[in-house]
Structure formats: structure tokens, C-alpha cells
Amino acid sequence: MGQAFFVTGTDTEIGKTTIAAGLLRAARLRGLSTAAAKPVASGCVRTPDGLRNEDALALLGECSLPLSYEQVNPLAFEPAIAPHLAAREAGVSLTADALLGPVRAVLALDADITLVEGAGGWRVPLHEGGNLSDLPVALKLPVILVVGVRLGCINHAVLTAEAVARDGLALAGWVANIVEPQTSRLDENLATLAERLPAPCLGRVPRLAQATPEAVAHYLDLAPLALR
Structure with a gap:
């Protein structure tokens, strides 16, 4: 039976999709089957085939199982803009x-590894009183946290790790994505993250x-996830 994870980040624009695509490529390089979902995405472009999101397309490109764009x-x-505001403007009930x-339809394909990528950080609102974090909670998905390494991370x-734990989910691992290479005391900050986060680091x-997914995969270690 395959394993599935929810990918969240410490903020928006910190490389969640870059890391998720890299994780999927790393799995494929090990001969594992892959699937992914980006349940809700804003910032989409109109095409002859309908609205398309760059992040969702990147994930789709790393799925070894046959999935349509609409499934991903x-x-x-x-x-x-924030998904709940975009949905409100479009007259769509976002829950x-x-x-x-x-x-669940994507999870039912039972790929060796399935990644479900969130939008923004852990507490992104969907509607009044509800958050995107309600989705992995309902599905009981362990979480992979992408840390955008910069001042304040x-x-x-x-x-974020505390909120994940409070919601009853396991933090399966975290990835240090160095978005600001000139971050002061970079090595010391990474060491502090390793001390404070209750999960193994999957890569720096x-x-x-x-x-590219292949370039990113070079820096990732899937061993702590104990994939089959």
C-alpha cells in the first residue's frame, strides 16, 4: 500500500511546489510510482483547455500514474489572491x-507516494470558520513542511509544527529550502531548526x-519517509 503526505509551507512563495516536484522526482528515480494533487489553486492562466496553474502543472509533470489536469x-x-477571496469572487463554495x-480519488490510485500540496501556509482560510488544514486533518495525512529559510523562518x-501537532497530525519530515542564501548565520539557523522541529530533515x-525537479531531487533524502 502506498503512502501519502500533505505538503505545507512556512509561508507563501517559499518553494513548496519546487520541493514537492523534487520529492516526486526523487521517488521516480528510485523506481516508485507517483501521484499528486493541488486541490485548490489561485493565480491561474486562461488557456484553450481552461484555467491552468503553473504549480499544478509542475506536479502533474512528475506524476508517473496517468492523471488529468482536473484530477490534480x-x-x-x-x-x-488568497483562495477564499478568489472563490468568493467566483461564487464558488470553498470548503x-x-x-x-x-x-480521495487521487489517493485511491495508490501510488507508492502521493503528495497533496496546500496553498500558502498551514492556516490558509477556505471559508468562514474553515481552513485548508481541515483537509489533511480529515484525511489523516502526515505532513511534510517546507521551510523557506530566511530571517524569521x-x-x-x-x-507551524506546533499547529500541525495540535491538529493531531504527524510531522513526517521537513525540508530546508534556502530562499535567501545571504541569511545571516545560515548554518546556525539550520542547526536550530533541526533542534526545534520534531521530525527528520529530508534535505537542504x-x-x-x-x-528543476531533477536538480532539487539531488539534495533530498527520502529514507526517513520509509517508502516501500
């Missing part, structure tokens, strides 16, 4: 319950000129 990204919104069916990472990814 069932809810797509054009404005590059975790509405996303459960499409995500320790606080963001520890608070430097700022890459070409952050």
Missing part, C-alpha cells in the same frame, strides 16, 4: 468537504539557478 487541480481560480472527494517553522536545498 479540481478547483482553479484566475486571480492571484474542505468539497475537496475531499477529488483528493525559525519562528514560522516552529509555530540551496538557491539553484535552475531549480
Whole structure:
């Protein structure tokens, strides 16, 4: 039976998709089957085939199982704004319950590893009183945290890990994505993250000129996830 994880980040624009695609490529290089979902995405582009999101397309490109775009990204919104605001403008009811069916369909494919990528950080709102974090809670998915390494990331990472634990989910691992290479005392900050986060580090990814999935995969270690 395959394993599935929810990928979240310490903030928006810190490389969640870059790392998720790298994790999927690393799995494929080990001969494992892969699938992914980006349940809700804003900032989509209109194409002849409909709205398309760059992040969802990147994930789709690393799926070894045959998936359609709509399976990977069932809810797509054009404005590059918070999902709950984009949904409100589009007149769409955005709830975790509405996303459960499409995500369960991807999980049912039983790839060796399935990644479900969130939007922004852990507490991204979906509707009044509800958050995107309600989705992995309902699915009981262990979490992979992408830490955008820059000034302030320790606080963001520890608070996110605490929120994940408070929601009853396991933190399966974390990845240090160095978005600001000139971060003061970089090595000391990474050591503090390792001390404070209650999960193994899956990799330290430097700022890459070409952050392709294969290039990122080189810096990742899937062993702590105990994939089959």
C-alpha cells in the first residue's frame, strides 16, 4: 500500500511546489510510482483547455500514474489572491468537504507516494470558520513542511509544527529550502531548526539557478519517509 503526505509551507512563495516536484522526482528515480494533487489553486492562466496553474502543472509533470489536469487541480481560480477571496469572487463554495472527494480519488490510485500540496501556509482560510488544514486533518495525512529559510523562518517553522501537532497530525519530515542564501548565520539557523522541529530533515536545498525537479531531487533524502 502506498503512502501519502500533505505538503505545507512556512509561508507563501517559499518553494513548496519546487520541493514537492523534487520529492516526486526523487521517488521516480528510485523506481516508485507517483501521484499528486493541488486541490485548490489561485493565480491561474486562461488557456484553450481552461484555467491552468503553473504549480499544478509542475506536479502533474512528475506524476508517473496517468492523471488529468482536473484530477490534480479540481478547483482553479484566475486571480492571484488568497483562495477564499478568489472563490468568493467566483461564487464558488470553498470548503474542505468539497475537496475531499477529488483528493480521495487521487489517493485511491495508490501510488507508492502521493503528495497533496496546500496553498500558502498551514492556516490558509477556505471559508468562514474553515481552513485548508481541515483537509489533511480529515484525511489523516502526515505532513511534510517546507521551510523557506530566511530571517524569521525559525519562528514560522516552529509555530507551524506546533499547529500541525495540535491538529493531531504527524510531522513526517521537513525540508530546508534556502530562499535567501545571504541569511545571516545560515548554518546556525539550520542547526536550530533541526533542534526545534520534531521530525527528520529530508534535505537542504540551496538557491539553484535552475531549480528543476531533477536538480532539487539531488539534495533530498527520502529514507526517513520509509517508502516501500
